Amino acid sequence: QVQLVESGGGLVQAGGSLRLSCAVSVRSFGNYCMGWFRQAPGKERDSVAAISYGGRTIDYEDSVKGRFTISRDNTKNMLYLSMNSLKPEDTAVYFCAASRRMARLVAAEYNYWGQGTQVTVSS
Secondary structure (H helix, E strand, O other): OOEEEEEOOEEEEOOOOEEEEEEEEOOOHHHOEEEEEEEOOOOOEEEEEEEOOOOOOEEEOHHHOOOEEEEEEOOOOEEEEEEOOOOHHHOEEEEEEEEOOOOOOOHHHOOEEOOOEEEEEEO
16 A cells, blocks of 8 residues: 655745655655646646656656756655745645656556645745
8 A cells, every 4th residue: 555645835925935745655665656746726637747766767847847856765755846936827736646657747647646735826
């Protein structure tokens, strides 16, 4: 069983920064591709970033490139998302997800999801 718990969300002004964390309870965390997704009110869930098992392959959705950084610490079973230069349109519930496959930014390839953490960016 894989359990994911996000933290680090909150309210921030435009231009500010936040760092999201995802604690993953699983054996062999390094065997899982990890991703961040987000869902704004009334909108579909969108991909944000993904990182492969050992971190060699990283993907970003175009709108966050250069502003967000995904990383993982396989010794601590942790996934992170550092978000800089935040914009009001980044407001959403952010979810971390895990997959045994090389899922990259494809949400349907992820089997395990956290409960989400709210990020609100004020203008």
